[in-house]
Amino acid sequence: MNDITSPELKERQHNGTAPVIIDVRETWENEESHISGSRNIPLGELPGKLDELEDLKHQEIVVHCKSGGRSASAKAFLVQHGFDHVRNLLGGMQGYQQA
Known part of the structure; x- marks a missing residue:
């Protein structure tokens, strides 16, 4: 499945069609900043x-980190x-914050 850009994700959040979002950064990074609704x-x-x-296996999931490496x-x-x-999420949290 193709990756997603920050503008596309923000638009889907705004429209109420956001996928499941998983932040794979360390807990301290997530506490500093996070995407609303992410896990x-x-x-x-x-x-x-x-x-x-397990119950998410067939749902759309977006993974993100700081810049895209860990989430890949x-x-x-x-x-x-x-x-x-x-x-x-292309560009990770850095890209999301700039979009």
Whole structure:
């Protein structure tokens, strides 16, 4: 599935059609700034949280981090584990804040 841009995500949030958003940054980063409605699961904790995410396997999920690197890894990991609608937020939180 194609990745998503910050303007597209913001438009979908505004229209009430936002996907599930998972922030894979560390907890302290999420506490400094976060996307409204997002769920914080640091990348290192993602493998241990798969069971909790099972009901999201066929829903659209957007993963994000600070700039896009960790979330690209998270996307690949989730896809490997059967999640079929995962998108990376291009530019991460930095891009989102500038959009």
